[in-house]
Amino acid sequence: MEIDPNRVWPTGLTLAESEELHRHVIEGTRIFGFIAALAHLLAYIYTPWLH
Amino acid sequence: MNQGKIWLVVKPTVGLPAFLGGVAVISLVVHAAVLTNTAWYPAFYSGKAAVAAALPKTAAATPAPVATAAAPAGTSTLVAKADTAKP
Numbered sequence: 001m002e003i004d005p006n007r008v009w010p011t012g013l014t015l016a017e018s019e020e021l022h023r024h025v026i027e028g029t030r031i032f033g034f035i036a037a038l039a040h041l042l043a044y045i046y047t048p049w050l051h
Numbered sequence: 052m053n054q055g056k057i058w059l060v061v062k063p064t065v066g067l068p069a070f071l072g073g074v075a076v077i078s079l080v081v082h083a084a085v086l087t088n089t090a091w092y093p094a095f096y097s098g099k100a101a102v103a104a105a106l107p108k109t110a111a112a113t114p115a116p117v118a119t120a121a122a123p124a125g126t127s128t129l130v131a132k133a134d135t136a137k138p
Contacts, residue, residue: 003056009060010060011061011063012062013063017058018055019052019056023052023055025067026052049091
């Protein structure tokens, strides 16, 4: 189904704006996940966690 | 980007706080569970004093250096000879 790129949806966003916002959400999730993974690695190394 | 059309039907003012709040709540719940079900995690927050009580084997294997480094040569440390027996 083709979406009209100029249509303003009920949320007030167009398709391009929605895609742009979602790119930031994904980028933030990646950065958060990377820092969280690093923190858990350090916790695993330096604490008795999961040993 | 995949699923990028979600913000056409979910208002960002609702969806973003819900998403971030959900992540925060899950994280706090999991960490609280670890905090209340382990001995070493509360001991970590309590500092060095609680580590010995929480991990007696480790503490026994590596006794803390009590007043030996600063003591002058030829003197004994009072702590080592103190009577620790409870009345």
